[in-house]
Amino acid sequence: MDEKNDATSTPTGSYAYGPNRELYEKLSTPYENKEKASTALQAFLDAVAEARKVHGVADVLVVAVAFHNSSRKAGDALANMLSLGDARNKAQLAAMAFQEYASPEIERARKLVSVVGGTLGDEEGRD
Secondary structure (H helix, E strand, O other), X not given: OOOOOOOOXXXXXXXXXXXXXXXXXXXXXXOOOHHHHHHHHHHHHHHHHHHHHHHOOOOEEEEEEEEOOOOOOHHHEEEEEEEEOOHHHHHHHHHHHHHHHHHHHHHHHXXXXXXXXXXXXXXOOOO
């Protein structure tokens, strides 16, 4: 969730998951080095796996990113993914996430580009 952008954050019905700029800024502090970022991500994913057992959640798909340099460039980020449960459901979970988070942003970009008379990708095939 992009907690910095309240306008595009998806409401969840729970304050615990809603926009929180102060928390986001605190959590956005880069780790001192790549090893510490990797250790933190692994601990996070381990905690998710344990929470899955405790709360009886069958299928889980998580994508997490941690930065290890203050420049916050793509090369300074570590991303880990975790999929637990029925492997046949991975694509469905990813599709649900894409539909919820990426599709509205793509459509918003298409509208912005069309305002200036351009197109974004192949309008017919939607690449």
